[in-house]
Amino acid sequence: MTCPTSQRHKHETNIISSIPFFASLTVGEVDQVEKLFRKKNYEKEQIVLYEEDTSSYMYLIYSGKVRVVKMNDEGKEQIITIHKKNDFFGEMSLLDNKTSPATIIAHEDSVIGLLHKDDFQQHLMSNDAIRKKIIELLCSRLRESWEMIKILSFNAENAQDRVLSLLDRLGELYGVRDDRGVIIDVKMTHQQMASYASVTRETMSRVLRSLEKSDVISILDSKAILLNKNFFDTRSNGKRQ
Structure with missing residues (x-):
């Protein structure tokens, strides 16, 4: 044994x-x-x-x-x-x-x-x-x-671009793929994510709500963030939701 x-x-x-x-x-x-x-x-x-x-x-x-x-x-x-x-x-x-x-x-x-x-x-x-x-x-x-640097290089007005780039990066580093998309397997508060992307907590919360409403992301019961198929379509096409 x-x-x-x-x-x-x-x-x-x-x-x-x-x-x-x-x-x-x-x-x-x-x-x-x-x-x-x-x-x-x-x-x-x-x-x-x-x-x-x-x-x-x-x-x-x-x-x-x-x-x-x-x-x-x-x-x-x-x-x-x-x-x-x-x-x-x-x-x-x-x-x-x-x-x-x-x-x-x-x-x-x-x-x-x-x-x-x-x-x-x-x-x-x-x-x-x-x-x-x-x-x-x-x-x-x-x-x-x-x-x-890419995440932080967007103008302050383009907070959504910063958040999208941050989510993209978190997905690359900590993503767990399933049939729904990619789950970001790291727990972060909105304040911590905001400090990562150099935006305010209020802005981070607002952008995440907007992305969820647009079906770009989903917030799971565990509070983890799921990057949906629309997220990757948005990133690959260079669109800005």
């Missing part, structure tokens, strides 16, 4: 192996990397890393979700992104210590592994294969940044 502890360890090493610049490591090397991550349980809304600490750590999500936020002058969150199980982030800060600081908050109960930059530099940067994978990853991160 397989020991639960062994199953958990195998699951954790599989997550490590799924990280692009660790994928080429041997099983023994992956085990060594896994031991470098300091795992901890976080409750929903608990701070994982404060802004002043984010340049010192890379983090890996073993379970749950976290959101990456900046606080504006009024103390309100501007969501940069949301990360889910098996996602990782912060590797660039371990390379140059210049990554823009942000606060990491548990979006739901989560298990997070933190890798300190000293361990990263000492144990991993001497591996040529890892350095090559890091370059590839940086290109991927740049493309993600372009997608975020």
